[in-house]
Amino acid sequence: MQIDYKQILEKIYKEIKPELKKGEVASYIPALAKEKKEQFAMSITLADGSNYSVGDSEKRFSIQSISKVFTFAQALNLYQDNIFKRVGVEPSGNPFNSLVQLEYENGKPRNPFINAGALVITDMLVSYYKDEYKTLEVILNFVREISSNKEITFDPIIAKSEMEHGFRNLALANLMKSFNNFENDVKNVVFTYFKHCAIMMNTKELSRAMLFLAFGGEDPITNKRFLTKLQAKRVNAVMLTCGHYDASGEFAYHVGLPGKSGVGGGIVAVVPNKLSIAVFSPGLNEFGNSHAGTIALEKFTTYTGLSIF
Amino acid sequence: MQIDYKQILEKIYKEIKPELKKGEVASYIPALAKEKKEQFAMSITLADGSNYSVGDSEKRFSIQSISKVFTFAQALNLYQDNIFKRVGVEPSGNPFNSLVQLEYENGKPRNPFINAGALVITDMLVSYYKDEYKTLEVILNFVREISSNKEITFDPIIAKSEMEHGFRNLALANLMKSFNNFENDVKNVVFTYFKHCAIMMNTKELSRAMLFLAFGGEDPITNKRFLTKLQAKRVNAVMLTCGHYDASGEFAYHVGLPGKSGVGGGIVAVVPNKLSIAVFSPGLNEFGNSHAGTIALEKFTTYTGLSIF
Amino acid sequence: MQIDYKQILEKIYKEIKPELKKGEVASYIPALAKEKKEQFAMSITLADGSNYSVGDSEKRFSIQSISKVFTFAQALNLYQDNIFKRVGVEPSGNPFNSLVQLEYENGKPRNPFINAGALVITDMLVSYYKDEYKTLEVILNFVREISSNKEITFDPIIAKSEMEHGFRNLALANLMKSFNNFENDVKNVVFTYFKHCAIMMNTKELSRAMLFLAFGGEDPITNKRFLTKLQAKRVNAVMLTCGHYDASGEFAYHVGLPGKSGVGGGIVAVVPNKLSIAVFSPGLNEFGNSHAGTIALEKFTTYTGLSIF
């Protein structure tokens, strides 16, 4: 059965309109708060590089927590299973920035996609590259490479603004340091983390960047391998169980694809061995995930019949 | 590529031997404690009904929490999405019988596979059938039907022994009742729950019983439909995110299949559109899941390349 | 300096009027819900038996958790320090019926004045007297003796109504039983507990009953000793740190006397070596303590200068 992706995306685009008024744009920093709610974009990329998009798929936005997929992939490549001495792979069952669980579990974050876990991953990268500027450069170059786009960079104003309101992340990092699970200077690592969260990409670029995870760790267009097949599967497994904070179960239940959301309004997902997807709509639901983006993805799996289950 | 299941199962059977000494048999009731640790069995069933087994695949054991998959499927069929007024689909991020989260979340269990959630499901079935004996009969008949085996029944001695030690489940049910999330007599429902947990099946029967979930809710042999395609996918999604208590993320990471474990030492899993699996080995790991069973399933997905990711 | 108790009580009685409209009468059972909010009574009893009262000090009400002081005193007398194998003396720092802490602390309640702790105390009394009816009789006789009043009894309608809504207490008792910290039949003990909570007394009787705790364990009128001097001090210490659920610190801060409140609207307190007090006003504050009663006691210590600090 041949799926007409163009037609399906257009159908979703039409149907999603009433949802764009719902949800709330992230408002904890001015740079995010100024995004208009009624934006929407959706892109898919196939193995041959063909791309289907609807909406403002050229509009770049702050990818925020989606960047955690890229840093996790890099750390998994560098450290292999040693990564799990410092971070777990269990769903957190708590709001994404909770210190409670971190304290009960002696400073070891539950998974690499809650803030504490992503901070530990960034700390591991800084330990490896020995310098936070070098680390940021490596992260940026990785994202440029997987998306075949040298232009991609971060927004320093957003990063700075995050840092000025970043006391909770500083609390998380200091708490982990008190448990000896943080190696580098807290402020430097947290700022590096905010910088990679402030990477600006559009849905076309994001769906392109996720292609290697849909195809077992190897980019099917450039044939460049970034992860082993097993590692790629495992990144997908962690996206499925932990990719959407305390709504990961809901996302698995309704969408049925490995994915990762960010408070900037983006969500990425993969259909293993088939394609990669990115959506954008800045109105967030109660769990901090794009309201319209989540619904669009649910429609996509319903209309295409694609799902991992 | 044709997979030689027979050869792969035999390879696993040979390799698993050293693992059979590890883990601890559940000891909280005498009936479970007497199981010998060094047992092992593994069975797969394909769409055409062909079965491959190794080990003592005729040995029946107490399926315990695996029964929660069957009661959840039944309740989902009867109540559809109304089921989620009373139970969620999020991973719990806590040991399987914790009251903490239940209290913080006002008596609504996180998912149908933690004890509190399964008790609510049983309570919903009792409300529907208006009588706990009738309810048990319906559950048993459902399991007999999906496994094409009229002989299957529960062990009343195990059920009674569980009841005598069942104070924590009585606490859970009373707590939910105090939040108005429990409709029937606490003792009757808890006893019915223990009875369906005490259903005795072997791995051949269990892998056969799971076939309808591997094939979109319809038994591919009898062509009888038990769930809609969407419902079947959703049961699989909940198994993936919540099927192994606080090791669900680990299981997704290492095995990569929707599955459900029980303290009796059984684990069931499905490869969507391909096959269903059951393993048995009563030595449990620290999370209460079969130690050797988990490893055997990881080997299975590694050797076959089958995984949903 | 001679304190004019009569004048002070009358001053308080006049000033308390505007407060009687505030707070909410306990409404979880009909028998308590029907109490009119604007009631108030206050009584003090001195060493020579002289009593000063204002308001409706002859009106009996359900003493509820105040009964925990009497059962704790009895258990301390019977078991001495062995009591603390099963219950602690630390403030709970959580709402009075929380299961969270009980679970984290393996079924040992923090203190004898939270519900779980009081249930364990009742369980210990039932174990000692071997029968729940005998136990209730002993408790009633003790209260009759310390208050020199043979008429005192409990209200069976209130006790029955509590039992019909008592699922949370059944949950607490079952949870403790699962941790082997509960010896007798759960329902029998919980019902006995509700019966002693349903003892009906007025403020005159309650202030008289507390006199032995103000005077080192010996009733200064009858010269009958109920506790050693040390035990009496210790009951007072536990009242101070744990007597008002999660507002115990507030009570110590504002009132500065050992005391115990009940959801029926009563509060008792002692000024060591001087006098005992009881107040009644059924409108409760957010912590479940009598709103006007707490303020009246604060006024009392302010106007008399009596305080333990």
Next chain:
Amino acid sequence: MQIDYKQILEKIYKEIKPELKKGEVASYIPALAKEKKEQFAMSITLADGSNYSVGDSEKRFSIQSISKVFTFAQALNLYQDNIFKRVGVEPSGNPFNSLVQLEYENGKPRNPFINAGALVITDMLVSYYKDEYKTLEVILNFVREISSNKEITFDPIIAKSEMEHGFRNLALANLMKSFNNFENDVKNVVFTYFKHCAIMMNTKELSRAMLFLAFGGEDPITNKRFLTKLQAKRVNAVMLTCGHYDASGEFAYHVGLPGKSGVGGGIVAVVPNKLSIAVFSPGLNEFGNSHAGTIALEKFTTYTGLSIF
């Protein structure tokens, strides 16, 4: 009845010997770890300034959390009841540095004696004096004044060492800042806090310094008033309910006096309207309070019959 304090202290001194081998000296920073365990000192000061001491009562040690009494008294004097907009007076029911409760209660610490609460108090003082050096000077001068001793100062090496291991306190302060309950630069305030914790005093000086709290806020020797009578009572109330972390109930139960302990091995206490006490012995019990010091105080109240209950 005249109490022979000299004889009682000597009796305690003799009896306490076997206890000096027990407990563990605080080891999280080298400067504290080097204290020898078998030290002991105890001093009391009466209203007329007469002092009774046993042991090495001239030996200065790091007063640590005892300094929280002094900063709380200062902040209460400056802010009156406005202080309670930012910190509560309830026992915490959790280990002294727990972030859990702080997060659940939106960044408002339970009381001024847990670390988070003391950090907020120091932050309030820095806000008032507009500068952290000025703040430290004011704190030191206050301690010098209440102890009539101009020599008292802090140990900069201990303060610096604490700061180097102070990640948990930095986490607490950052968490409160994320809840808008922290006004000044986190590092500056935390360092100021560590400096006042590093104040060095001996038991003679400490018992002298506490005298104003035993006598309603006015130093009975100099007749200088530091707090109103009501404020002094309230500081005592908070010491009683919250002065010993999660062993405050135990301390009230066994000792029966308002007091405050520090991990340096010191404990101070007051007998209202009678005297003030200080003990020192660096071996700590499981709750972080001086093992021998706690026992010595229990003996003191037993032998003298002094207790607030």
